[in-house]
Amino acid sequence: MIKTRLTQLLGIEIPVMQGGLQWLARAELASAVSNAGGLGTINAMSFATPGELREEIKRLKDMTDKPFAVNVSMLPVMTVGEMYDKYFDVIVEEGVKIVETAGRNPEPYVPRLKEAGVKIIHKVPAVRYAKKAESVGVDAVTIVGFECGGHPGMDDVTSLILAQKARKVLNIPFFIGGGFADGRGLIAALALGADGIVMGTRFVATKECPVHENFKKWMLEAQETDTMIVERSIKNPARVRKNKAAFEVLAMEEKGATLEELMPLIAGKVGLQAYLSGDLDIGVIACGQVVGLIDDIPSAYDLVRRIESEAREVLQHLQKRVM
Numbered sequence: 154m155i156k157t158r159l160t161q162l163l164g165i166e167i168p169v170m171q172g173g174l175q176w177l178a179r180a181e182l183a184s185a186v187s188n189a190g191g192l193g194t195i196n197a198m199s200f201a202t203p204g205e206l207r208e209e210i211k212r213l214k215d216m217t218d219k220p221f222a223v224n225v226s227m228l229p230v231m232t233v234g235e236m237y238d239k240y241f242d243v244i245v246e247e248g249v250k251i252v253e254t255a256g257r258n259p260e261p262y263v264p265r266l267k268e269a270g271v272k273i274i275h276k277v278p279a280v281r282y283a284k285k286a287e288s289v290g291v292d293a294v295t296i297v298g299f300e301c302g303g304h305p306g307m308d309d310v311t312s313l314i315l316a317q318k319a320r321k322v323l324n325i326p327f328f329i330g331g332g333f334a335d336g337r338g339l340i341a342a343l344a345l346g347a348d349g350i351v352m353g354t355r356f357v358a359t360k361e362c363p364v365h366e367n368f369k370k371w372m373l374e375a376q377e378t379d380t381m382i383v384e385r386s387i388k389n390p391a392r393v394r395k396n397k398a399a400f401e402v403l404a405m406e407e408k409g410a411t412l413e414e415l416m417p418l419i420a421g422k423v424g425l426q427a428y429l430s431g432d433l434d435i436g437v438i439a440c441g442q443v444v445g446l447i448d449d450i451p452s453a454y455d456l457v458r459r460i461e462s463e464a465r466e467v468l469q470h471l472q473k474r475v476m
């Protein structure tokens with residue numbers, strides 16, 4: 154057990170959250186993380202209908218009695234009307250206790266979730282958004298830096314700086330993400346002032362993650378230089394695996410392509426096709442720089458346990474060196 158403000162707030166034993174990986178964060182992965190003492194997460198937007206989300210929450214509840222979260226990633230660049238409300242309805246009706254919102258201001262959903270006793274974590278790529286989230290009443294934030302897989306925001310600030318800045322200006326607890334893979338990283342994050350870490354890329358390289366084996370094999374060989382940023386021109390930068398599709402997107406952006414023109418390569422559904430088929434060139438695939446530190450495919454359960462024991466060893470080692 155590693156006690157922080159987040160373990161106390163969320164009722165978990167190890168301050169490690171599994172990021173809301175689109176298409177991949179399903180009940181098998183989330184339950185393994187939660188059963189190991191971390192915070193497992195399923196991703197609401199991986200389900201075409203609120204009804205499908207309900208079924209997955211039920212499946213997850215059958216697989217763990219430990220705390221878990223539902224991530225609701227809202228698109229900042231599109232208008233989707235009331236769609237999100239229906240997903241939040243299901244979350245409340247199913248008695249989910251922890252929600253992670255991402256992509257846009259969670260304020261409209263805060264009163265309803267609070268009334269239902271749901272703890273709200275809001276994900277942001279900058280400290281000023283974290284401060285704003287704090288002011289609208291969320292319980293905690295997830296802050297991700299420039300290294301992270303997925304969307305690092307427009308500022309290009311690394312998690313090393315974000316964690317220290319956040320500790321200075323926030324009153325609520327926070328997970329730091331972007332670049333974490335092991336117990337050494339966890340201790341570093343806690344030393345920088347974070348209350349826990351969120352990992353996305355590291356959890357893709359686990360047995361329970363349903364991504365195609367071709368991608369897992371690639372992850373074992375990949376270096377920290379094998380990712381790149383795309384989609385900056387549409388103000389929604391994404392860190393992805395360097396591949397044919399990513400270089401095509403970049404070339405189109407340089408020529409001033411619109412969101413509609415980019416969609417065939419960046420749409421979430423293309424990523425799903427890549428995950429399922431194992432053809433790793435057909436679309437952009439989110440991946441963080443930390444891929445360069447990954448050299449095995451453990452079960453997510455063992456990974457979380459290992460992180461705890463590594464953290465303990467690192468701390469003992471450090472304690473011997475600080476006189």
Ligand SMILES: Cc1cc2nc3c(=O)[nH]c(=O)nc-3n(C[C@H](O)[C@H](O)[C@H](O)COP(=O)(O)O)c2cc1C
Pocket residue numbers: 171172173174175177196224226255276297300301302303304330331332333351352353354355357438439440441442443
């Ligand atoms: C394949 C993949 C898919 C992701 N999809 C989402 C998503 O749908 N919603 C979200 O909030 N974050 C998403 N993320 C970001 C993670 O939740 C997490 O914030 C990030 O991966 C942390 O940085 P790391 O990759 O260095 O661990 C994704 C990350 C990856 C690698």
